[in-house]
Amino acid sequence: MYDVFASSTASRRNGNSPFSRRVSSQDIDEHAEQVSDWQLTYDQMTAGRFHGELTEFSLDWMQVIRDRTNQSLIKRGSAKPGTINFSIPLSFSGDFYCDGHLVSEGNALVAHADDLPQLRTPDEMDLVMITVDQNILEQELVLQGIAFESTHLPKTYQLKGLALPQNLRNILAELEYGSAHAQFDLSDECIRRQFRDAIMLQLFELLPSSQPIGITPSARKRTVDRACEYALAHLDEPLSILDMCHTLGASRRKLQYCFQETLGTNPVAYLRALRLNAARRELRQGAAQVSVQEVASRWGFWHLSRFSSEYRAMFGERPSQTLHR
Incomplete structure (x- = not known):
């Protein structure tokens, strides 16, 4: 073994x-x-x-x-x-x-x-x-x-x-x-926070909430609008669901419900899509000496092959193709 x-x-x-x-x-x-x-x-x-x-x-x-x-x-x-x-x-x-x-x-x-x-x-x-x-x-x-x-x-x-x-x-x-493999540096507080938050979200699954959700369609829309506004204003920061929870004063369960009912998706998928699009824009600029790995890690994708797979599924081409066009 x-x-x-x-x-x-x-x-x-x-x-x-x-x-x-x-x-x-x-x-x-x-x-x-x-x-x-x-x-x-x-x-x-x-x-x-x-x-x-x-x-x-x-x-x-x-x-x-x-x-x-x-x-x-x-x-x-x-x-x-x-x-x-x-x-x-x-x-x-x-x-x-x-x-x-x-x-x-x-x-x-x-x-x-x-x-x-x-x-x-x-x-x-x-x-x-x-x-x-x-x-x-x-x-x-x-x-x-x-x-x-x-x-x-x-x-x-x-x-x-x-x-x-x-x-x-x-x-x-x-x-x-x-x-x-030195794909990221844990001395970067932002990277530590991303992993920490991902683990915390898993622990929440172990300790499920018993809090009832009762919220009107207009209130759901306001919650999603505030979350989207915050995410778009911080695109240069790899955000997590816990960041949104702290900013909005809302639980993960409430955010999940509001996004699903308002946009037909969940906040994790929404944030992932925003980060993939931000990575694509940076790759399209094709700055000198930039690498796919650097761009991926900058937008919170620590596993390069998984990033490439998600990127290709979203945009129909590999990140390297976007970079070298």
């Missing part, structure tokens, strides 16, 4: 920066010690040589960790102080226990940093852990109309029927590939 591991028993760090780290290890204690600002203890429960791979991203008030291991482990400890931790399995093989209870496939765990339950992980575990500053998380959830009582944690949430694991896998793939 882990082709990246050679015969060396020492951990290896690849392409590390203040905002991203990748560590591989064949020592279980060393692996546990690598998670920044966490205090963890791992005990190996199954026989065989341990292989672990840890990828970590620091996105200001959010920490994203992908932990891949090949043996069943007992995990205990605490996360980064002052945070709420979301532990979401992307894939696993075997039984998974949380505080002595068997966890069925399709569950996510949410817990306080200092109250992480003991886990017994299965073999071949691929787990993403997302820690969010508790104060910021609670502010975001109020805006989204999501009832969330942190005193009720730890708690498990159903993943069944949600695209959350696959969407997180895609976001992590972009982060990992982009960092490893």
Whole structure:
């Protein structure tokens, strides 16, 4: 499974920066010690040589960790102080226990940093852990109309029927590939914000809003008009749905409803179309020394092949064709 591991028993760090780290290890204690600002203890429960791979991203008030291991482990400890931790399995093989209870496939765990339950992980575990500053998380959830009582944690949430694991896998793939191949620079606050907001939108899917939506057609139109006006006035900034939510004081669910009823599309598709059109205009200008990759990343498209595919689907030609016309 882990082709990246050679015969060396020492951990290896690849392409590390203040905002991203990748560590591989064949020592279980060393692996546990690598998670920044966490205090963890791992005990190996199954026989065989341990292989672990840890990828970590620091996105200001959010920490994203992908932990891949090949043996069943007992995990205990605490996360980064002052945070709420979301532990979401992307894939696993075997039984998974949380505080002595068997966890069925399709569950996510949410817990306080200092109250992480003991886990017994299965073999071949691929787990993403997302820690969010508790104060910021609670502010975001109020805006989204999501009832969330942190005193009720730890708690498990159903993943069944949600695209959350696959969407997180895609976001992590972009982060990992982009960092490893220098497609973008995470020292850019704007880029960190884009990824952070994309992850937050996925967490909102895990904690759905119970807030009713009652809004007249004229009010829906005003909301969409304000959102469009704001987006068009900031075309030089890769906006996110959370930017719109903060500006309009509206939840993601309300924006979704207003756009769908008024324009027959959703705000994500609307923003993507605006960014694709802005990228096309820049490519048409054909400035000296500009590259498709530079233009794509400037407009918030971090995955070049995906950008090219979406661009060709929208405009009927490749970005390079537009650039060199």
